[in-house]
Amino acid sequence: MRSDATRNREAILRAAEELLDAHGAEHISLDRVAAAAGVGKGTVFRRFGSRTGLFQELLAERAAALAEAIESPGSPLGPGAPPRERLLAFLDELAGLAERNLALFAAHERACAADKYRDPTYLRWHAHVTALVAAAAPGLDAEFAAHTLLASFDADLARHVMAEGGADRLRASVRGVAEALLRA
Amino acid sequence: MRSDATRNREAILRAAEELLDAHGAEHISLDRVAAAAGVGKGTVFRRFGSRTGLFQELLAERAAALAEAIESPGSPLGPGAPPRERLLAFLDELAGLAERNLALFAAHERACAADKYRDPTYLRWHAHVTALVAAAAPGLDAEFAAHTLLASFDADLARHVMAEGGADRLRASVRGVAEALLRA
DNA sequence: AAACATGCGGACCGGCGGTCCGCTTCGTTG
């Protein structure tokens, strides 16, 4: 990749973030993103393929730290931790991510509305949760339960719950459901 | 309402159904609906206000029987039945509704994506489930758990689950999660 | 039949995601 391409790519991602923070998930057209990045619209599409691609990459970037934490041993998130605690810790972490990136979650959802089950980040999260549910609650349909648990972080639901009580309220509610499920 | 207005209203609803059955939830623009109904586009908007309004009414129509069943005593769905059984029966019924109206569910979701929590049908369902969860599992955040349970009928998830096993598979998975939750 | 309210259709608008292509810039090679 040419150096100007790399620079532009970064500029576009940062511009998208700024617009999300400033105006929420609505009215973020790719024209605007391009303008804010000081770049032509074609450049946005060349780098990211589509609106969907842009928000997928942005989410992947924001989720990178979590993805790494999941794979490195030694924390309650990493391999080696007992599945139940590992799952609860992961959900806690997701709640934090959702809080810090509500607008991005919303935009990403909207952009991936068509077959959301092909988003790489969602797929990773789902595989992770499925495995942990299967280990901690063998009686359940783990795949289905994993979708159900992840649905807690739907942007609208998360916003609604966090409106009274912030991320802690979301964490508590999710934990309540998760613990109930694992008791099975 | 003038008689021709009533007639057109019906024609539009039927046309929308036909298009949904024929082409799925995608590519159903209101231009197409209007054309299929043999009506001008303005008429669609005068009757239903917006795309959202159209699909909300269509869903309300398809959900009417269920809404009635919920309120009339004597069945496992109606008042008087024990909350746990009443909830499970309701979820079973919703699975059937989802199966018979997958395309409509998808279109409705897409149309109500902005603040989905203001859709009258969803609100009714949510209030119902919340009350039953509160009665059957006092320890839980009932409102939150209700959103979680209803998320099982997200069109994409439902389609994905029903792809192998049809509505019965969906019913079984939902029931598994619901029973686990109620055990709390 | 006349007069009024209601409803109608479809041209029109602004905005969007996505494409295309002539021009510019980068970086490599001799």
Place this chain on the structure above:
DNA sequence: CAACGAAGCGGACCGCCGGTCCGCATGTTT
């Protein structure tokens, strides 16, 4: 350094969509 091909760029352009508007038609009432 000159020059050349590849990679990238920008923004005009396209088709489509949700939504609006208003001159005309149709139903209703007296």
